[in-house]
Amino acid sequence: MKRTIVTLIILALGVPLYAQQGYTLDVKLEGQAGYKLNLSYVQHGRRKSDTARLLPDGTLRFTGTIEEPVVAVLFNSNPTTRFQMSSGGMFIPGPLLELVLEPGTIKATGTSADSYLATVKGGPMNAELSQLKTKENPLVKKKWELTKSGAQAYRSGDTTLSARLRKEGDALQTEKENLRKSYITKHPGSFVSVYLLGTMYESYTPQQFEQAFGKLAATYKNTFYGKYAAAKIESAKATALGRVAPDFTKKDTNGQPFTLSSLKGQYVLVDFWGSWCGPCRSSHPHMKALYEKYKSKGLEIVGVSEEKSPDMTTNENNWKKAIQTDGIQWVHVMNNYGKETQDLVQVYGVAGFPTKFLLDKEGKIVFKLVGAGEEGDKELDGKLRDLLGE
Template sequence: MKYNMKSFLLIGAVLGMANACNKATTPTTSITGSDSAGYQINGQLTNAPAGSKVYLSELGTTQFIARDTATLDDKGHFSFKGTAPEAGLYQVKLTDANQVLVALDNKSSLELSGDATSLGTNYTVKGSKDSELLQQLSRTMQQSKGEMQKLEQRYTQAASSNRPDSMKVIEKQFFAAQARNAAAVKQLVRQNPNSVVSAFAVGNLLNPDEQFVFADSMATQFKKTLPDSRYTKELTARLDPLRSTALGVVAPEIKLAAPDGKEVALSSLRGKYVLIDFWASWCGPCRQENPNVVKAYNKFKGKGFEIYSVSFDQDRAKWLKAIEKDGLTWTHVSDLKGWESAAGQTYSVKSIPQSVLLDPQGRIIAKNLRGEALDDKLASLLGGKPL
């Protein structure tokens, strides 16, 4: 289950990404200064020995950039003072396991306090609405992450005990928890439409593909209120390639070779509900999901449902062997270019398994339906079963 849930990786974006990025940080010249215009952080940490180092880093496009270093005094006090190129997110860190994110601009004056042994969960920040919003988001994500980790453990136990019915129940609970987390993030963003933290959250704590309508509406707002923010620009850059595959649009054409060498066009299946399934023989989660797809296909293929599988394989023999072994008796195509697949590029596929459901007119009506979710959706469309 954990490998199929792409958004689970996003749950730890506020803290997990920070820890990973730190390993690639390249120190730069400190921007500490005494300018009248600038930010200031006054901090006090408990349970940290005097002389401990505290590091301030700016969140760049792909990593954190070291900006300043402070030293704790015998009362746990420290301070940073400097100028920010623009309003953005910064990391205050003792160690990778003990750090927080704050928002800074050249008018920020923050009071930060916390427990140095569990800083990520035991801290308070005052003096900045943006930093307070960031703390709210962090708490939301931490709570959701904890819930999902427990569900993941239960799922693993059910799988090892061969209890498929329990696995299905837990999977639904996981998706429900995922939906609650996304709703909580969206509510905070709606309440703070003029914050750079909101612009960051939409692009990094939500999946812009699955939340395209919301993300696009917020991007329109950010372009008006935060036109020069890096987070507005990054969000816009992420959304632009997704417009051609957003819900409601006619799916872009795919025309690739089938196993017999003849090209098959996606549009040749018009008139039916079609699942475009991106997968590969070497993809473990894809192979684990295949029995669910086979079940759905066998149940609905006589009612106007078809599957158009696009493989990211490079080895023709392994591709064909997987089709036969998994009993995938529907339309298959591939250009055998792996991640450079032309169809994958067109649909901005960054991970697999991934799927897109089309209506008989070729319009995209759903994405990434897995397990019971696919069966329920098809039943609502073709079998009269309400969602």
């Protein structure tokens, strides 16, 4: 990545990298007419969500100011960009277009149905990210097709085919992660590397992650993404097996405060999920069976939901509707409540949904599971059997 001594001095002083410089993002997607685009990114530690202005030629234009490089994703309302598991219910979100907001004009062109594959031009950081995307996009596209086929098979009751397609998709995901790891290793001075590392915590052991972060140049460690990766290291230490789970207080479905440590003396399964998350909700029947089996033996489940809407009322409605629809009658809190002061996804280092932590009677973490599927179910079954018996 191109960088200058001036850049290094600015970062060393910890002042804004771009001093409120402006950007313009023009997006033109074939077949986008009638659908909305939403630009989402984090600035000053808070997620922002912007809508575009429609130009006469059909281009959707976003404008704004930034103080440092920001990676944004584009959400597309086109229904072909997600897989609907049930009418009006849960869905599997498709891949999203990633791009870097940097000073100047950025252009993204492609098709609406495959907006995540759009070509992005404008600025040195987008040039770097685009080089990586050229290699990994074929893998992403193939995995998305497998995901949709697997979901269709699961919906029709063919669990054998669904499991096989999931394994094929997992292999492609591993291949993509290896591409990103290689990029990080080869480009330690790149902003893109700092961003990528923060998104890939689950692809490393805690020790490997800390080592990879240590090898990155200091140039961009003072950005949000550098600080985020550093926070991952600390959260990994806080949620390592054998450590007491970080305590928290969040509002439950009745608006009453619930504190995790109030369950000390019981085995507790803390489940990070979301109403929007297909794999999370497909795991609920198995969790209900476990709860019925072990509740009388001292097991409690605490669902921690992370909702995606910028509107809190929408989040509450989606959350409560999913609880009722799925019939999951255990303790529930929503991370969006008081997220500014205590973000449990960050505190617990959650990098994917669902993620489950099993706590013993002293509140110590004895098991962690990321993702959903038969293999993980068997691991969780075995751990509960060891602790609570048949």
